Amino acid sequence: MKTRLFAVLSFIVVLSMVITGCAPAAAPAAQATAAPAASAEVDCTKADSFCVGLVTDVGKVDDKSFNQSAYEGLKKAEKELGATIKYIETTDSKDYGKNIATFAENGYKVIVTVGFALGEATIAAAKQYPDVKFIGVDQSQTDVIPNLSGIIFDEDKSGYLAGVLAGLMTKSNKVGGVFATDTIPPVWRFGEGYRAGVKSVNDKAEINIVYHNDVGLDKTFVDPEWGKTTANSMMDKGVDVIFSAGGKTGNGGLIAVAGKSTADKPIYAIGVDADQYYSVPEAQKVLLSSAMKDITPAVFDNIKAVKDGTYKGGNFVGPVFLAPFHDLDSAVSADIKAKLDEVSKGLKDGSIKTNVAPTKPG
Amino acid sequence: MDKENLKPQEPTPPEPINDSKFINIYLVPILAVVTALILGAFIIWWVGGNPLLAYKGLLQGAFGSVRALSETTVWASPYIFAGLAVAVGFKGGLFNIGGEGQLAFGAVAASWAGYALPGIFHAQIPPILHILLSVGIGMLAGAIWGGIPGYLKAKTGAHEVINTIMMNYIALNLTSFLLNGPMKDPSPSNVIARTPLIAESARIPAIFPNYRFHWGFILALALAFGVWWLLWKTRLGFEIRTTGLNPDAAKYAGIDVAKTIVIAMSLSGALAGLAGAIEVTALNYRHELGFSSGYGFDAIAIALLGKNHPLGVVLASLLFAAMRNGATKMQFLTQIPVDIISIIQALILLFVSADAIVRYIYRIRTPQERVVYTRGWGK
Numbered sequence: 142m143k144t145r146l147f148a149v150l151s152f153i154v155v156l157s158m159v160i161t162g163c164a165p166a167a168a169p170a171a172q173a174t175a176a177p178a179a180s181a182e183v184d185c186t187k188a189d190s191f192c193v194g195l196v197t198d199v200g201k202v203d204d205k206s207f208n209q210s211a212y213e214g215l216k217k218a219e220k221e222l223g224a225t226i227k228y229i230e231t232t233d234s235k236d237y238g239k240n241i242a243t244f245a246e247n248g249y250k251v252i253v254t255v256g257f258a259l260g261e262a263t264i265a266a267a268k269q270y271p272d273v274k275f276i277g278v279d280q281s282q283t284d285v286i287p288n289l290s291g292i293i294f295d296e297d298k299s300g301y302l303a304g305v306l307a308g309l310m311t312k313s314n315k316v317g318g319v320f321a322t323d324t325i326p327p328v329w330r331f332g333e334g335y336r337a338g339v340k341s342v343n344d345k346a347e348i349n350i351v352y353h354n355d356v357g358l359d360k361t362f363v364d365p366e367w368g369k370t371t372a373n374s375m376m377d378k379g380v381d382v383i384f385s386a387g388g389k390t391g392n393g394g395l396i397a398v399a400g401k402s403t404a405d406k407p408i409y410a411i412g413v414d415a416d417q418y419y420s421v422p423e424a425q426k427v428l429l430s431s432a433m434k435d436i437t438p439a440v441f442d443n444i445k446a447v448k449d450g451t452y453k454g455g456n457f458v459g460p461v462f463l464a465p466f467h468d469l470d471s472a473v474s475a476d477i478k479a480k481l482d483e484v485s486k487g488l489k490d491g492s493i494k495t496n497v498a499p500t501k502p503g
Numbered sequence: 504m505d506k507e508n509l510k511p512q513e514p515t516p517p518e519p520i521n522d523s524k525f526i527n528i529y530l531v532p533i534l535a536v537v538t539a540l541i542l543g544a545f546i547i548w549w550v551g552g553n554p555l556l557a558y559k560g561l562l563q564g565a566f567g568s569v570r571a572l573s574e575t576t577v578w579a580s581p582y583i584f585a586g587l588a589v590a591v592g593f594k595g596g597l598f599n600i601g602g603e604g605q606l607a608f609g610a611v612a613a614s615w616a617g618y619a620l621p622g623i624f625h626a627q628i629p630p631i632l633h634i635l636l637s638v639g640i641g642m643l644a645g646a647i648w649g650g651i652p653g654y655l656k657a658k659t660g661a662h663e664v665i666n667t668i669m670m671n672y673i674a675l676n677l678t679s680f681l682l683n684g685p686m687k688d689p690s691p692s693n694v695i696a697r698t699p700l701i702a703e704s705a706r707i708p709a710i711f712p713n714y715r716f717h718w719g720f721i722l723a724l725a726l727a728f729g730v731w732w733l734l735w736k737t738r739l740g741f742e743i744r745t746t747g748l749n750p751d752a753a754k755y756a757g758i759d760v761a762k763t764i765v766i767a768m769s770l771s772g773a774l775a776g777l778a779g780a781i782e783v784t785a786l787n788y789r790h791e792l793g794f795s796s797g798y799g800f801d802a803i804a805i806a807l808l809g810k811n812h813p814l815g816v817v818l819a820s821l822l823f824a825a826m827r828n829g830a831t832k833m834q835f836l837t838q839i840p841v842d843i844i845s846i847i848q849a850l851i852l853l854f855v856s857a858d859a860i861v862r863y864i865y866r867i868r869t870p871q872e873r874v875v876y877t878r879g880w881g882k
Contacts, residue, residue: 229831229835230840232827232830233827235787283692324694325694326694357682358694358695359683
């Protein structure tokens with residue numbers, strides 16, 4: 142009995158020493174979190190507050206993908222517009238409505254919902270809370286709801302730019318594309334835009350494009366092994382530039398290129414959505430660029446529009462462009478860079494058309 | 504050394520502990536929850552959150568308003584059904600890990616009955632009949648999916664743990680195929696793997712407008728009573744429990760052990776299938792891939808925490824539901840990861856299953872008779 146009591150007491154003593162010992166070290170961290178904690182005191186129901194909430198799709202706010210890119214937009218709004226920001230991570234799709242309502246009922250002025258899957262819940266919430274402004278990332282709107290702005294992207298233009306780059310960079314005249322399923326319209330637009338881009342600058346190039354259509358929607362974005370083997374078999378056939386797009390599946394392709402590329406026979410990879418130089422560090426040495434659809438500024442611009450009173454419902458077309466070349470900047474000649482600038486301008490002013498259907502026909 | 508010297512001096516408990524008293528059965532689970540919450544507070548503090556604010560948010564989010572209460576029951580309903588499913592299996596000495604697959608099949612079958620039956624009969628089906636048909640077909644699908652491993656166990660001795668795990672994969676991949684293929688919602692704008700909405704006549708009507716509280720929760724409570732009655736007041740229940748405690752003795756007493764095993768597993772599967780069917784007919788009105796995120800596995804924890812007693816299962820389900828539901832408000836207030844909830848739930852499970860830790864910390868005497876959960880694995 143006594144030994145046990147002693148053990149428990151000594152455990153408590155040690156624990157308290159650990160806690161107090163940690164305290165000074167933890168102080169900076171505590172201060173860092175103190176800022177949002179202090180802003181948590183802001184009463185969002187008051188008229189002079191500017192509270193912005195974000196609801197993720199099933200996933201985390203630091204997923205190095207959609208959710209994170211959108212949240213970066215909120216962080217920018219916190220810094221530049223003095224917004225009070227908070228997020229709620231969805232753990233189950235049946236909570237979409239509840240999570241949105243948590244913000245709406247606490248007086249939040251702007252609610253950002255991330256991902257196609259939240260589309261229906263966001264429309265329902267926008268109708269239920271007409272005074273709240275909604276921003277839906279990747280949610281194309283067929284009907285205009287005055288307080289719902291759906292952020293969409295011309296992925297075909299982004300893919301087209303990647304295609305131009307690949308078509309000009311290839312030495313073997315064989316380029317490849319590894320994609321998730323083309324039944325998802327953005328993936329289809331990336332893939333077919335890429336095909337059109339390669340053709341526009343290099344009509345002799347052999348284009349190998351494979352969509353991961355043989356599995357369900359729950360697998361097609363999270364199958365890095367398939368991405369790897371598909372990219373590997375392309376490289377075995379002599380392909381030396383691969384555009385790999387589609388969540389973790391695409392990342393698998395990028396990593397495969399990093400494994401096969403050698404100094405005397407370099408193979409290049411092109412990433413997607415965000416600048417994947419940062420999200421897939423394993424592929425940094427082969428990552429030529431990324432076909433970006435930049436969610437962060439699109440989200441920020443919409444939040445700013447609410448603040449400025451210029452916010453509009455309907456569809457908001459976000460910016461698309463190529464990410465910097467980073468480590469491979471010297472490998473891309475000035476001629477190619479000039480051509481990319483020219484194409485990028487042409488796509489913007491409409492003088493160049495990708496001629497890609499918005500969704501897969503049929 | 505010290506311990507060995509001390510041990511004999513401690514008086515051995517003279518009277519056996521009355522194991523049937525509520526407080527004695529649930530002392531360890533309650534203390535496990537308390538211990539997990541205390542440890543959880545440290546983890547919250549460690550990741551930079553305020554534990555008091557976090558737990559305040561958890562309570563508010565779970566019970567703080569009528570809507571919060573309503574949402575807690577929405578989470579609790581599938582937990583209760585699935586928890587009862589696992590508990591019935593445990594009572595029969597069977598470890599049903601296949602709840603996830605049985606639940607998914609129940610949901611798929613119920614939604615199929617919900618949207619396809621009117622077309623097959625070329626007629627409107629009266630609402631009550633259509634609801635009963637959908638729920639019944641969902642239960643049947645679960646029962647078959649649970650009954651197969653039961654049959655294999657009874658006839659060949661194949662261990663139900665292995666078979667239910669493997670049947671999970673079959674069920675989940677088959678569901679994925681069906682929802683991406685033949686059963687996919689054909690509306691042109693849809694790219695999500697989900698079934699069409701079920702017919703109005705197959706929907707269990709809401710009780711209160713604007714609240715998601717639904718009849719499934721009431722049915723779950725009624726069924727908890729039903730399972731208790733079945734297990735402790737009927738002959739079949741007695742046979743299931745006897746088989747679970749000692750199949751050899753059961754056989755000697757004239758119980759058809761093979762038949763009882765199949766019945767217990769089918770019953771377990773039916774309850775899990777019902778969890779899925781109710782989610783479809785009373786809440787979502789369709790089945791969507793990825794909706795049943797781990798109910799079948801959480802149910803094992805719930806059954807353990809509830810000591811395989813229906814009342815315990817209801818209480819444990821309410822606790823897990825409150826934590827899942829309150830997590831939103833907790834994160835809203837403190838911005839700490841919702842994974843904290845999973846960690847706390849895992850700690851609870853750890854302390855319940857390794858109850859020696861809890862008994863050691865709080866120095867509770869071990870009851871004389873230990874409950875036998877499963878057989879096999881060389882024990």
